[in-house]
Amino acid sequence: MPSYRAPVEDVLFLLNDVLGFHRHDNLPGFADASPDVVEAVLAEGGKLAEEVMAPLNRVGDQEGCTRNADGCVTTPKGFKAAYDAYAQGGWMGLSVPEAFGGQGLPHTLNTAMQEFASGANLALGMYPGLTQGAIAALLVHGSEEQKKTYVPKMVEGAWTGTMNLTEPHCGTDLGLLKTKAVPNGDGSYSLTGTKIFISAGEHDLSENIVHLVIARIEGAPAGTKGISLFVVPKFLVNPDGSVGERNGVSCGSIEHKMGIHGNSTCVMNYDGARGWLVGEENRGLNAMFVMMNEARLAVGVQGLGQSEVAYQNAVAYAKDRLQGRALTGAKAPDKAADPIIVHPDVRRTLMQIRAFNEAARALALWTALQSDILHRSQDAKERQAADDQLGLMTPVVKGVLTDKGFENAVMAQQMFGGHGYIEEWGMSQFVRDARIAMIYEGANGIQAMDLIGRKLPRDGGRAMMAFLGEVQTFIKDHNEDEVLKAFTGPLQAALNDLQGATMWFMQNAFAKPDNAGAGATDYMHLLGLVAMGYMWARIAKAAAARKQEDAGSAERMDGKLVTGRFFMERVLPETALRLTRIKAGADSTMALPVEAF
Template identity: 60%
Template sequence: MPVYKAPTRDTRFVLNEVVGLDSYSHLPGFEGATRDMTDAVIEEAGRFTSEVLAPLNQVGDREGCTRHADGAVTTPTGFKAAYDQFREAGWGTLTAPAEFGGQGLPHAIGFAFEEYMGEANQAFAMYPGLAAGAISAILAKGSPEQQAKYLPKMVSGEWLGTMNLTEPQCGTDLGLIRTRAEPNADGSHAITGTKIFISAGDHDLTENIIHLVLAKTPGAPDSTKGISLFIVPKVLVNDDGSLGARNAVSVGSIEHKMGIHGNATCVMNYDGATGWLVGEENKGLAAMFIMMNAARLGVGIQGLAQAEVAYQNAVIYAGERRQGRSLTGAKDPQAKADPLFVHPDVRRMLMDAKTFIEGMRALCLWGGLQVDLAHKAATEEERQEADDLIGLLTPVIKGYGTDMGYKTATDMQQVWGGHGYIVENGMDQFVRDARIAMIYEGANGVQAMDLAGRKLAQNGGRAIQRFFKLVDDECASVGDDPTLKLVAERLAKVNGELKASTMWFMQNVMATPDNLGAGAYAYMTLAGIASLGLMWLKVGKVAAKAQGGEDALFYQAKLTCAKHWALRFAPQAGALRREIEAGAETIMALPPEAFAA
């Protein structure tokens, strides 16, 4: 049976020593984020996820969810009791606004808890995770009446929420949706249509589910400009907040999936269900993007999470499993073979994993800080800079984070060899659960196009120029430590490759638009390597000053990982730039029929 222990020591290091969360105590929302408070929340979050959620991970994978004859859906054994503990402990309130019953803590702390939930039980984590995104959308676009009616019980966890975008004939191209919203005399709308792939579409965890549904009103433009967003409760809510009649929304079926079996991924049928417009008519996509951007950051964290839990189990196995002898001579002559740890190729996979995981954790938690600073920083300039950076890096965190999360999970399965292919050992579940993160909330190719095709050009390239400067400034401020000088030198080169690739797009896309699509994925990966390097330089600076004492091994490992990034990750940048500059010639050369020849 796989094991899990929340990486609280590393999280506290990033939040306290790298991000410096307590240094922002003068800003609204950060007052309660003292070091003692942060440490206490992180440790208790680690305990809850390790002891309550992790033991249910394989249970959820084996049992899945069940749709009964009456259409009701039940979650796997133990999920309801675990959710009750989650709600009673107030975990869903961490970052929610205080005026609706939340704790209003910084998003970096919320991101840490999201990571732990994903590591312990990703399928479970998706139930409250979707609700958090729905809360964000209603906060941003809902009327005061809608906020008062739905948010208190969503924040408390008494009700959960979903997002309903995809239909059988359309996924990314939402302009093709067919779900209709016909106006009713009382100002509500009758919602009719079918949505598919709806995570947490129905379940037995809460008595109500607040669905956010994209639909088109009569006469709306037949494109993304004609999409509106509606609140459609599973159970109608009376004016006094009590529950009324069951709405005309039902589960057609539960999808049979490769992974995340413990989450009810549903086909949802809306048969004239009563819904209420959120925000302006025909402006629903903008409202939904608020939810989607929050979800994309959450999915990036899922990539990190599956990498971490797979890594933990691979490390244990590499220490216990004996196979062959070290290339430099037997390390344990009394035994018939040495542990896997003696083999450089096993170490290669483990070091790549450790370097990605710890760098990605720093990037996600630093990104959580930018989410808050975008709204709460002291000056407009600081708020704009934070907003630019997190907007630019959201597709990188989602795309690169989940690509590498999946790769890491498969590498950790490889460490286990044949035993990693055996279901009882649990490594296969980490791989299967990690795979969906590359697909949902916008497949990673879509993330790449969002970055290269939209984010680069926004506001005259302001965001990418801010990123270039941030990296340049970090590289220019290293001291005499030889490891840091190496990391800074290699990071400056990676940043140079990213700058050159950006310029190549500017010069070669107008005449040949396919060049953008052909190079976007490599560009996203290059930006991911640069972002990881930026974090390792930040981390390395802290570690270099903190060496010594009882934590000497912890800080020395940080410097070694920073060097590993410089020697093993950074060299990929040049190849990625050459891939970008190859353009679209061979990619677009063959007619479709040639692929079937």
């Protein structure tokens, strides 16, 4: 039976020692997040993940969701009680303003909780995760009446939320959507159409489901310029705020999926369903992107969560499984064989996953901190810098953390040998569940193209120049530090590769756009490697300082320094390979005629 332990101690180290979380106590919500409060919140969140959510992970995978004859959906055994515990604990509104029933704490803490939930039970964690995204969209673009009507109930957990974009004929190219909205003359619209792949589209966890749906109002311009966003509740809301009659929206079927069986991924049919415009007419994508960007960061954290839980179980197995003898002589002479963790290739695999997990966690929390600064700071310059970095890193967090999260789940499965292929060991579920994160909320190839086509050139490349400058300054400031030389040297080489790739695109992509397309994924991963290398350099600095201040933490800090050195020596040099691929251009990629495939 797989197990999960929330990495509470590591998150606290990152917040307190590496990221300087409490330097932002001047921002709203941060003053309430004292060190004691943060530790208590994370400890309770970890406990909920470990004791309530994780035991249901295998149950959800085996049982899945069931669509009944009346179109209602039943979730796996235990999910309702676990969801109630999540909602009643106040986790839904952890970072939502107090005016709407939330706790108003920093979003960074919510990001940590999202990792715990995703590592413990990805399918179950998606229900509140989607609701939080819908809340964010309504808070930014909803009318005062819509906020008052829906948000408190969603924060309470009595109602949940979804995002309805994809249709059978259109995924990425949303301009092709066919769902139509017809004005009713009373401020509402009648929506008709079919949406697919709708996570948490129908279920028995809450008394109402608030769907955010994109559609085209009759007579609207073609393409993405004619898309509007609507709030469409499963049950209409009475004037007193209570749940009223059933709306014209129903679950046509549940998708049969590779993984996340415990989450009800639905085909949703809208048959004259009543909805209300959110934000401006024909500006629906602007409103929906609030939710999509929140979701993309959350999905990146899902990749990390699956990598972490797969790693934990692989380590436990490697310490227990006896096979062969160490190359340097028996390590357990009293036993028939040594545990496989003595073998260098097993160590290499586990270290590769561990080195990623710690750096990726730091990157996710650092990015979440930029979101807090953007939304809470009164300093315009500080907000702009945070917005730049948030925009630049969102496709990286989503794309790189989910690509590597799946890859790491596969590597962890490999540690089990044949047992990894047997369902009862649970590793297969981590692999299957991790795979979806590379696809939904914008497939990772789209994330790479978004980075190259939009985020990189935005405002004359200001965000990238700021990031390059920040990393270069860190290297310059710490180049003479004996402990950090093992980090600054490799980081400088990787930074040079990133600068080289950026310059190559500037010189070769405008005249031939296919060069950018062919190298986009490599560039996304190159940037991700440098960002994680930068995180490791900062972790190393903090670990060395903690070690001097607290002798009792020396063993744990030494572990971080060794893991960081492994990343610098064995992982970060991949930037040179990525640069070589980018410079190869698009000629061979695009040369074959379509008929030759």
